Amino acid sequence: MSWFAQAPSNIALIKYMGKKDTEQNIPINPSLSYTLSNLLSSVNIEEHPGKKDFWEPLDIPGALPFSLSKEGQERYLNHLTRIKAIFNHQGAMMVRSTNNFPQGAGLASSASSFAALTKCAVKALSDLTHKEIFSTEAMAKLSRLGSGSSCRSFFTPWALWDETTVTVPDIPYTELLHQVIIVNHEEKKVSSREAHRRITTSPNYPTRSARAIQNLKALRHAFQDKDWKSAYHVCWQEFQDIHALFSTCKEPFSYITSETKNLLTRLQDLWQTENDGPLITMDAGPNIHVLYRPDQASMAKQFKQKHLIGNHDVF
Numbered sequence: 140m141s142w143f144a145q146a147p148s149n150i151a152l153i154k155y156m157g158k159k160d161t162e163q164n165i166p167i168n169p170s171l172s173y174t175l176s177n178l179l180s181s182v183n184i185e186e187h188p189g190k191k192d193f194w195e196p197l198d199i200p201g202a203l204p205f206s207l208s209k210e211g212q213e214r215y216l217n218h219l220t221r222i223k224a225i226f227n228h229q230g231a232m233m234v235r236s237t238n239n240f241p242q243g244a245g246l247a248s249s250a251s252s253f254a255a256l257t258k259c260a261v262k263a264l265s266d267l268t269h270k271e272i273f274s275t276e277a278m279a280k281l282s283r284l285g286s287g288s289s290c291r292s293f294f295t296p297w298a299l300w301d302e303t304t305v306t307v308p309d310i311p312y313t314e315l316l317h318q319v320i321i322v323n324h325e326e327k328k329v330s331s332r333e334a335h336r337r338i339t340t341s342p343n344y345p346t347r348s349a350r351a352i353q354n355l356k357a358l359r360h361a362f363q364d365k366d367w368k369s370a371y372h373v374c375w376q377e378f379q380d381i382h383a384l385f386s387t388c389k390e391p392f393s394y395i396t397s398e399t400k401n402l403l404t405r406l407q408d409l410w411q412t413e414n415d416g417p418l419i420t421m422d423a424g425p426n427i428h429v430l431y432r433p434d435q436a437s438m439a440k441q442f443k444q445k446h447l448i449g450n451h452d453v454f
């Protein structure tokens with residue numbers, strides 16, 4: 140028997156950065172993300188003789204090559220072990236996975252890959268043990284234990300994650316145009332998991348959760364009022380806030396390169412001249428995510444032609 144599942148990535152506008160509980164991945168503040176339905180992870184599971192689980196890349200004709208580091212494979216298979224224990228199942232499995240987007244592009248691949256693994260493993264194990272399949276909410280909770288941000292990938296178009304619960308907030312922008320501008324293809328030097336750990340020593344950390352809650356409130360108001368410009372300002376402030384945690388902790392690090400700065404300035408210029416533009420955000424990586432409203436499609440195209448083509452990959 141063989142099982143297959145897919146899950147999308149997501150981009151947070153109010154970020155999950157800092158944990159109340161590192162075992163359970165309980166965040167110090169609520170986060171809000173937009174689901175990226177075109178950026179998918181795929182997982183296939185088969186039963187395997189013996190006792191040990193294995194991982195290998197899933198081969199999809201025409202797809203980009205995919206690999207996982209030793210630690211990455213271990214973390215992924217540990218999550219499978221966790222799910223197998225819940226179902227009280229001992230049989231070994233072969234897990235194959237891939238993404239339809241390039242690796243190391245800062246596209247939050249852990250979110251989609253852990254969500255897809257959780258879905259696929261729950262399917263396989265409920266078949267094998269004749270147990271009822273989990274609800275979406277239960278799968279999101281289980282997936283969170285593998286990687287926090289993956290719990291938001293079970294909901295669309297928006298996901299609001301607070302403590303152990305994820306809900307779909309009512310936001311009047313249901314379809315956005317997402318682009319990620321690739322500044323650096325390389326695998327990031329500080330993983331988001333490591334970032335969560337390091338930032339706790341920043342002098343800004345004790346007050347971080349209050350600022351995130353404030354930003355969330357302001358962003359939801361801006362969306363409700365269809366005040367796109369205010370939404371842009373809040374998103375900007377929010378990603379700057381987590382990047383300031385990175386640079387002010389005891390083992391400081393930064394993802395912002397001169398090229399990132401240059402592009403951010405171009406985007407600010409666009410806002411200045413048009414009095415309009417995309418929402419801008421950055422995760423724990425050097426690449427820039429932009430979200431345009433559907434009526435801004437030609438603006439998105441023009442910006443890409445003028446500033447990005449020939450200089451940067453855009454997905």
Ligand code: DP6
Nearest residue numbers: 151154155286287288331332422423
């Ligand atoms: C900066 O979900 O990757 O992308 O729970 O340790 O796996 P773990 O962390 P992870 O953290 C994501 C951090 C972020 C912000 C966000 O997506 O909210």
